[in-house]
Amino acid sequence: MARTPMNQRGLFFLQGTLIEGTILVIIIVMLLPTIITLFIPQFDWIFKLVLIFSIYSFVRGFLGDSSLTLLLSGILIYFMAFKYAEIFTSLWFISVILGFGLSNLLVLAAKDVLGFQKPVVLGFSHERDRPH
Numbered sequence: 001m002a003r004t005p006m007n008q009r010g011l012f013f014l015q016g017t018l019i020e021g022t023i024l025v026i027i028i029v030m031l032l033p034t035i036i037t038l039f040i041p042q043f044d045w046i047f048k049l050v051l052i053f054s055i056y057s058f059v060r061g062f063l064g065d066s067s068l069t070l071l072l073s074g075i076l077i078y079f080m081a082f083k084y085a086e087i088f089t090s091l092w093f094i095s096v097i098l099g100f101g102l103s104n105l106l107v108l109a110a111k112d113v114l115g116f117q118k119p120v121v122l123g124f125s126h127e128r129d130r131p132h
Contacts, residue, residue: 021110029097030090047089051081054092 037044056073063069080088 018111025110026094030094033089033093034086044085047092048081048085051085051089051092052077055080 033043033047037047055076056069059073059076060069063072
């Protein structure tokens with residue numbers, strides 16, 4: 001049996017479209033803060049501190065410096081940074097990555113590392129197969 005190159009075979013023999021691979025990579029990146037805090041518990045406080053500053057600056061940007069800003073920030077900080085910290089830390093983490101424009105990196109990782117292929121569009125699988 002002939003050996004296929006790694007970029008055609010994919011990681012762990014995963015096959016699928018590029019869209020499926022991108023969704024898989026986004027899910028893995030969203031789980032990354034939880035995985036980090038499992039191995040290094042001190043990062044939980046670092047993530048919470050950054051999330052608290054992000055929430056306060058976001059609310060202050062909308063409401064300005066007032067007592068309503070402190071009240072609304074306190075309520076949001078309680079729910080987002082302490083009660084449901086895992087969910088909102090993951091959402092914050094993925095929004096930062098997408099905000100820095102690294103979404104292209106996620107797509108390339110799904111294509112190159114995991115071996116996912118582009119979906120077939122209009123019945124053509126490659127650019128060379130499209131009529132000119």
